[in-house]
Amino acid sequence: MIPDGRTPVMVVTGFLGSGKTTLVNHLISRENDSLVIVNELGEVAVDHYLLEATEERAVALPNGCLCCRLRGDLEETLVGAAMRRRRGEIAGFDRVIVETSGIADPGPVAQTLFADQALARDFKLGPIVTVVDAADPGNRKSAWDVARAQIAAADVVVLSKVDRPGARPDEARQEIRSLNATAACLEASFGELDPELLQKSGTDHVFPATAAHGAGIHSFALKFDNPVPQALLERFLGLLVELRGADLLRVKGVVAIEGNERVLVQGVRHVFDRLRRVALPETGLVFVANRVDKAEVQALWQAMSNLKGRQ
Amino acid sequence: MFLNMKLLSHHTLNGFGGMGEGMAMQLAADGRRVLWLAHESAPKNFTAVDVSDPRAPKVIVQTDLPHAQMRSNSLEVAGELMAVAYQVTKFGLKPAGFELFDISVPERPRSISFFDASGPHSRGCHQLWFVDGKTVHMACADPELKPRNRKDDQVYRIVDVSNPAKPHAVGRWHLPGTMDGDDAPPPARLAPKFDAGFRAHNTNVYPERPDRCYLGYLDGGIMVLDISERSRPKLVSRWCNSPPYNGFAHTVLPLFERGLMVVSDESVQDNAADWPKLVWILDARDERHLVSIATLPAPPLDAFRDRGGRFGAHNLHENPPVPGAWKSDKVVVGTFFNGGVRAYDISDPYAPREVAYFVPPTPEGSPVGAVQINDVFIDDRGVVFTVDRHAGGLYALEMNL
Numbered sequence: 042m043i044p045d046g047r048t049p050v051m052v053v054t055g056f057l058g059s060g061k062t063t064l065v066n067h068l069i070s071r072e073n074d075s076l077v078i079v080n081e082l083g084e085v086a087v088d089h090y091l092l093e094a095t096e097e098r099a100v101a102l103p104n105g106c107l108c109c110r111l112r113g114d115l116e117e118t119l120v121g122a123a124m125r126r127r128r129g130e131i132a133g134f135d136r137v138i139v140e141t142s143g144i145a146d147p148g149p150v151a152q153t154l155f156a157d158q159a160l161a162r163d164f165k166l167g168p169i170v171t172v173v174d175a176a177d178p179g180n181r182k183s184a185w186d187v188a189r190a191q192i193a194a195a196d197v198v199v200l201s202k203v204d205r206p207g208a209r210p211d212e213a214r215q216e217i218r219s220l221n222a223t224a225a226c227l228e229a230s231f232g233e234l235d236p237e238l239l240q241k242s243g244t245d246h247v248f249p250a251t252a253a254h255g256a257g258i259h260s261f262a263l264k265f266d267n268p269v270p271q272a273l274l275e276r277f278l279g280l281l282v283e284l285r286g287a288d289l290l291r292v293k294g295v296v297a298i299e300g301n302e303r304v305l306v307q308g309v310r311h312v313f314d315r316l317r318r319v320a321l322p323e324t325g326l327v328f329v330a331n332r333v334d335k336a337e338v339q340a341l342w343q344a345m346s347n348l349k350g351r352q
Numbered sequence: 353m354f355l356n357m358k359l360l361s362h363h364t365l366n367g368f369g370g371m372g373e374g375m376a377m378q379l380a381a382d383g384r385r386v387l388w389l390a391h392e393s394a395p396k397n398f399t400a401v402d403v404s405d406p407r408a409p410k411v412i413v414q415t416d417l418p419h420a421q422m423r424s425n426s427l428e429v430a431g432e433l434m435a436v437a438y439q440v441t442k443f444g445l446k447p448a449g450f451e452l453f454d455i456s457v458p459e460r461p462r463s464i465s466f467f468d469a470s471g472p473h474s475r476g477c478h479q480l481w482f483v484d485g486k487t488v489h490m491a492c493a494d495p496e497l498k499p500r501n502r503k504d505d506q507v508y509r510i511v512d513v514s515n516p517a518k519p520h521a522v523g524r525w526h527l528p529g530t531m532d533g534d535d536a537p538p539p540a541r542l543a544p545k546f547d548a549g550f551r552a553h554n555t556n557v558y559p560e561r562p563d564r565c566y567l568g569y570l571d572g573g574i575m576v577l578d579i580s581e582r583s584r585p586k587l588v589s590r591w592c593n594s595p596p597y598n599g600f601a602h603t604v605l606p607l608f609e610r611g612l613m614v615v616s617d618e619s620v621q622d623n624a625a626d627w628p629k630l631v632w633i634l635d636a637r638d639e640r641h642l643v644s645i646a647t648l649p650a651p652p653l654d655a656f657r658d659r660g661g662r663f664g665a666h667n668l669h670e671n672p673p674v675p676g677a678w679k680s681d682k683v684v685v686g687t688f689f690n691g692g693v694r695a696y697d698i699s700d701p702y703a704p705r706e707v708a709y710f711v712p713p714t715p716e717g718s719p720v721g722a723v724q725i726n727d728v729f730i731d732d733r734g735v736v737f738t739v740d741r742h743a744g745g746l747y748a749l750e751m752n753l
Binding site: 044045046048074126127128129130132133135162 | 353354355356358651652655656659682683695697699705706707708711752753
């Protein structure tokens, strides 16, 4: 097993008022090994520390965590933090939590981590955690496109406020399943959740896909009978991206390739991480996509595979 | 400072936290894991720590040296036997050599025998390797030899301890030209500022190649010795980075299945005055033609140089071939004084990557104003044990890779 010492970047997203901040505050109260990056000042308990140190890019929190306000590019903030950690100018951190603004699509954060090679040396995408308010579906529906994109991109959906009067967790769960059948669904009460569960649900872990047929956005899995040539897999993914990149909300999976190896595939819309060798069980490819038909994707693979076989 | 390493516990060893470069684990008959530690300097000799629960280490015995002009610095454990090196501060002092202990009852180490290497040209034993219960390989003066330069007193020596009550020397090797009577001319010395001597340091012998000793020889570089005839070790090859580097080759860690060797220098001057002191990766597919292919990426010099004390490479976790020790040929873990303990992924030997580190805060009582992480031992649970040279004692760490 090749060790991967890169620091995972957990992306916490969710609609305005869904409970992201409560969840982040809970996560950093459990472990003092996090660098928290927020890109807006909201209700975060750390805000006043940020405000007190406007010249500092990273601020030590009372429990030993660090906090940064994302003032420039994410790349710049992360590379700077890695450099300062290496130089001992800030205390260490073993994970990064990026809390996006309520109306942000988490996709670009993932894309940044895949596409920036300098960044990928020190960081890797951790779980995308989308917080969904079980008590207030109406709020989410007011900007439905953003909310759907957030749910579609998730590795883990945390249902918040499940103990509030009027909470309808089953309904929310059904809504989530219809968009993203691959995500783990956890419940949190006042943000309280075992952080281990989130870590285990990172991108190295791929949940088995159950076909979900929503209107437009849905998920499906593509299985491969035999180990595939890596070059063919790369071309297949490249062609898919060329044809329908904008609609590939999330693609991930572990695929066996020729030579008794397995590779981790991860992509968000047009941007895919390079294929990395992993020692994880094969899962096939899981797609969360918008108006992309499984049969057509399967046919594309079959056609490419057949043509390659006849060379 | 940390990356992928988390502190499980810290123990200052009853206020005697200045530790040398001897760390060995005993899997005791009653199931305990006992970590034996050599002290860097007087008054303490060695300390045993029950680390069965690495979150709650307990000192179970701590012993004193006979006098203050000596130190143990190095020790090794094989089963229920422990060998402890004794080095004196002035030529001719005693005890100089090593002592064997029965540690079957860890709380009561019992001396079995002493191997005397004292003499007018001897400072005794600096370091030893003892993993098979039968043979001690060591960097130690030989009273029969008179070095041309007094800095060159400690040579490679092999001592048979198959009868622990009667250790007896069976072989030795020194760099030709360093002893009176040698045919070879004396070796060219490094500049006075860096001249540390042509002496043996680490003397590793592994079961994969029982006919080879992998020898660090300070300013002489490293040697591969053929020890198939123990009475007459022969030089197979030598790799030396100094000059232009600044000497003090320390440890050779062979990674047999990968055809690699990992070689560490030792930084011996404060404020990195002898920089660069690095860890080198050698292509050792042909043991007669060793080729340097990479160095482990060092922490930034300007950020560490002036933190206090030494900064640069020193000991490695040496994959000791004993029960209870962690072994890896993909991850190299080393100590870097004020740079802490650091782990590197060398799965691509041409492009090593730093994957974990831990730099403790300055320990209370540190005379240099910074931690000086000196040695490391990793057990087969993956717990990283590391020690401070002056005051901090023992740190137990969890490495998450």
